[in-house]
Amino acid sequence: TQLLEQSPQFLSIQEGENLTVYCNSSSVFSSLQWYRQEPGEGPVLLVTVVTGGEVKKLKRLTFQFGDARKDSSLHITAAQPGDTGLYLCAGDAGGYNKLIFGAGTRLAVHP
């Protein structure tokens, strides 16, 4: 069974701080995705990483896919209250868009 473990589970920081969220697995994934979910809404895709070692940037968010395609990280620079939410990583388990989700990291950024 393919599993994705996210850490930390909870993160409470002050505005302006930097943070990194991790997504780890013992399995290889053809791609990994990061989603953000706000209360009362569905997850929204932030990025998809496909190639081992790939780095993608989305404004203050930097996503990295591990060389072996087993892990990924999300780094946020100068966090803002608007970054508050649940961050989920998801891996394509079989190439048919069957996504396996991690348990999520709940981020709270305080003004």
Added chain:
Amino acid sequence: DTAVSQTPKYLVTQMGNDKSIKCEQNLGHDTMYWYKQDSKKFLKIMFSYNNKELIINETVPNRFSPKSPDKAHLNLHINSLELGDSAVYFCASSRDRRTDTQYFGPGTRLTVL
């Protein structure tokens, strides 16, 4: 226009009842999904349909039956509801069965009393 919509938003019902959740997407996508998110926010895939054909059927009690009348709609019918069925159910769609990006609906919060 809402891309993926679900009705109802909230559903409160008694144990043993039968209920349905409806999902519609106006994106012209071929593939639709049902996910269950439990109280710990763990999101798990239940079913996937591609052009009205079932392609993913995870280990889900057979009290849950998806139905796709056309490729824009995927409904979820649940028989004999149990307390453990309480969760938020999300519908999603993607352009096709191989495309990464899934677009999620706003969710249906089901509470079984």
